[in-house]
Amino acid sequence: MLRAAGIGRGDEVVVPAFGRADVAGAVVAAGALPVFADIDPHSYCLDAEAVAAVTGPRTAAIVAVHRFGRSAPLWQLKGHGKRHGLLVLEERDAVGEPADVAERRRAADHLDQRLRGVGTPERDRDHTYTQYVVRVPGNGRPDRDAFARALRARGVACSVPVQTPLHRTTEHWRDVRLPETERAADDTLALPLVPVAERRGLHRLVSACNALGGLLQPA
Template sequence: MGTAAMLRAAGVGLGDEVVVPAFGNVEVAEAVAMAGALPVFADIDPSTYCLDPAAVEAAVTARTAAVVVVHRFGRLADIARLHAVGQRHGLLVLEQGESEAPYDEIAQRRERAAYLDMKLRGVRTPDDGDGHTYQQYVVRVPGNGRPDRDAFARAVRAKGVGCRVPVKTPVHRLPEFRHCVSLPETERAADETLALPVDASLTKRDMQRIVSACNALGGLLQPAF
């Protein structure tokens, strides 16, 4: 059952608000709208990239009926605290996660992530957290936000590393869901994050190429695309 159907089945609909993250795909907000409710965006925890329980609680109003929690990049949200918020305010709490890879592949992703954690310099590596499966290995590029991140991405791509920007535009900035709301951690994450490959198919030489390209920090002249 999809998110919209689960919300409708729980009686969530017209006149209700549902707290969702803006950092991620638009499908969650679209599902809330399909159920007839209004998506309300809350900020993320900068370590997990998932909803910050304190920000969720601050977003609750008399019309709030539910919260949709999205586990991001293979890292779990602080679901215990989010459920506690739901219990205090009588809210439905739904969870969404990314599709899980087979156990053997997860083990290999963790091995490659540990290698990058140890070798990378000049970028902020992800917090490992309990049970992190590294569906994406997301680093933060220091500097002047989006321009420096994009230049860094352009440089490492030129060296054969297939990096990608995980969230190009937060959902609250999209025309169909544009809201004037302060989400500083969401904005910062959208401007600084870059996903590096940790696929199980990568060889030791591939991993060394990733480290060499990132640690060189050179050629930061043109914006990425």
């Protein structure tokens, strides 16, 4: 799509560093240069002000990636694109059927009300919860990775959504600071969205998180 739009050598394309490498890889494949902008700490999508800060004379496009069921601020990004003559592209999560979304929302609501010691996702009526991502606070107590290992030892499947932000990888290294991106890579954890009907699984998840989460609270 980038090549079809005439984007190539000499152009820059603004993308998030928090996410998969395929978006930045597509920019490189088109002959352009990926430029990384910071994310909003609640949606994990591109922050519009951060995009504006890295926009320059060679910027040709922005790729807005929707993350974990939250939408990027398209109206802001498209407004910025219109003012500067930039192409704005989207990459969406695979949301699934409406019934699947409704079930994920019920499970997320259950977890929102019961989890302690971790930061639950910011509530949003349009959130589709393709992943249920929490923040594990770091305050000198067990860190996110230790927390994840302890959860798995208790039979709770969990995963780190982004191990290393792209601007810190060998392939896409940039000498820039993206504080929200780096913080999210350090402390986010994706928990399983167990259907509400499976009460035993939900109870195990909540009990394990809350038992461990208590260790993360300030003394």
